Amino acid sequence: MEEGKLAKWLVKEGDTVSSGDIMAEIETDKATMEFEAVDEGVIGKILVAEGTDGVKVGTVIAVLAGEGEDASAVSAAPAKTEAPKAAPKAVEAAPAPAASAPAPASKAPASKEGRIAASPLAKRVAADKGIDLATVTGSGPNGRIVRADVEGAKAAPSKPAAAAPASAAAGEAKAPAVDMAPETRALLDDRVPHSVEKLSGMRKTIAKRLTQSKQEAPHIYLSVDVNLDKLLALRGEINAMLEKQGVKVSVNDMLVKALGRALIDVPECNVTFAGNELIKYARADVSVAVSIPGGLITPIVTDASGKSFSQIAKDMKDLGSRAREGKLQPTEYQGGTASISNMGMMGIKQFSAVINPPQSTIMAIGAGDKRPWVMPDGTLGVASVMTATGSFDHRAVDGADGARLMAAFREYVEAPLSMVA
Known part of the structure; x- marks a missing residue:
């Protein structure tokens, strides 16, 4: 592995983590790996935004402040690894329910952006079984949904497929949904219906x-x-x-x-x-x-x-x-x-x-x-x-x-x- 995609942050700046806590999901060319904290501390600065592709192995992606260290004193502009200020989308996991208060049966932990905190495997199982993760209660750290939570859940009723826009003529070539390299654009034949997609890391x-x-x-x-x-x-x-x-x-x-x-x-x-x-x-x-x-x-x-x-x-x-x-x-x-x-x-x-x-x-x-x-x-x-x-x-x-x-x-x-x- 030479590089990967920082698919998702499961913590945000200011969060306290312990050794073994899952901090992020990293997509390699072959698999989605869970990135664990190796020590306890406070997330002082996230340096690479989630969704960033082509992150080289060895790149500093975050700074962890240990005991006695001031997380707010972390430099805001580390060389070459700073993500654009508007880019980071930190995931805020919902706090685990207290022992005396039963967890709601139809609400999964979600971030401010509405994303549900679930492991990659739980998402795949949910997709295969047609389960809406919003209806699943998570038993993982900070209420995160894990595979066992999904396997016992019931599939949601399927929704009817949306009708195709009336303006789309049969056989009409769709406009590419990605930014194409010049060599790709040079190969296109607009007379033939086509689509263009980015190559996966794999x-x-x-x-x-x-x-x-x-x-x-x-x-x-x-x-x-x-x-x-x-x-x-x-x-x-x-x-x-x-x-x-x-x-x-x-x-x-x-x-x-x-x-x-x-x-x-x-x-x-x-x-x-x-x-x-x-x-x-x-x-x-x-x-x-x-x-x-x-x-x-x-x-x-x-x-x-x-x-x-x-x-x-x-x-x-x-x-x-x-x-x-x-x-x-x-x-x-x-x-x-x-x-x-x-x-x-x-x-x-x-x-x-x-x-x-x-x-x-x-x-x-x-x-x-x-x-x-x-x-x-x-x-x-x-x-x-x-x-x-x-x-x-x-x-x-x-x-x-x-x-x-x-x-x-x-x-x-x-x-x-x-x-x-």
């Missing part, structure tokens, strides 16, 4: 990193066809045993382990090219591509070679769920030693994935389908077969080593008992 990061990958890393692609019959049979037996535990292992969970084992067998592919050095990893941490609204994120299964199928399944269920909610911690999606991207469930038979920098290896998994197959006894039969394509950074990985990794991966998939022996 989309900007994806564009930057994949462009970097394609420009800097000379890709080499190696494909193999893999017989899935034994792996599918073993998966059925494993899931029958795990049914009482409520755990279900997916094909992708098993492929993650197969890649992890192959990376340990062929460490020449479990590396990072660092210019003048080559970083070699002794553990296989596999980044798994997960599609989320607005982009892609790669939560990491640490030590994929050493974990059981059931543990990988549990990890992926948790990581995937929190990834879609925007609640992953940076350490859970930053790093990894190699990646896997599976588009088989979308019916894609074969594709070549772009390397996830600074890694040197990514495995692209296509759909498994019935194909003619030469059986071990030499007869022609039918088998469930998928195509796997490895993309390798040729600066770090030789073609022969990439081929060894693909062969090892295929062997583990075609003889899956070797992964549990």
Whole structure:
């Protein structure tokens, strides 16, 4: 992370905070993070307005006055970090109700600007369930609404959609709602109905990193066809045993382990090219591509070679769920030693994935389908077969080593008992 958006302040100047209190919400390119106070004190000055985009890591966003310090004496004009005087919109949280006075059942804490104090996850759950946060009582700090408050609330009746303005002619191009860069304006064709929207932080990061990958890393692609019959049979037996535990292992969970084992067998592919050095990893941490609204994120299964199928399944269920909610911690999606991207469930038979920098290896998994197959006894039969394509950074990985990794991966998939022996 190099920069983020200061989405919302949950405190205002003059507020007293304690260690652990949530002070602000920070939007990174992948998730919304809650910014906690690390000490107690009084908010002396807010230096970056909420809603400010592109705030660099390390920027001073506020000044906290400790015990014995005068909050009013804080300089009003710190260099380069002062927000415009009209810009800050401090959130004033409603005081928590006294124990003897029952909290009102239909009023949520709100700021002077009418915004309701609620966690990002509570807002997402409310939006999914159609719940009006104004009708929810918050149980969090200063009456803030948290997820548990929303999950027990009832959905509000839906409102009829507003009719479209009569003056809007069918097919008429709408005026862009954003300030466009000159290069964007030069590409517009006003003869075609269109809209223009700002790129999200996630989309900007994806564009930057994949462009970097394609420009800097000379890709080499190696494909193999893999017989899935034994792996599918073993998966059925494993899931029958795990049914009482409520755990279900997916094909992708098993492929993650197969890649992890192959990376340990062929460490020449479990590396990072660092210019003048080559970083070699002794553990296989596999980044798994997960599609989320607005982009892609790669939560990491640490030590994929050493974990059981059931543990990988549990990890992926948790990581995937929190990834879609925007609640992953940076350490859970930053790093990894190699990646896997599976588009088989979308019916894609074969594709070549772009390397996830600074890694040197990514495995692209296509759909498994019935194909003619030469059986071990030499007869022609039918088998469930998928195509796997490895993309390798040729600066770090030789073609022969990439081929060894693909062969090892295929062997583990075609003889899956070797992964549990």
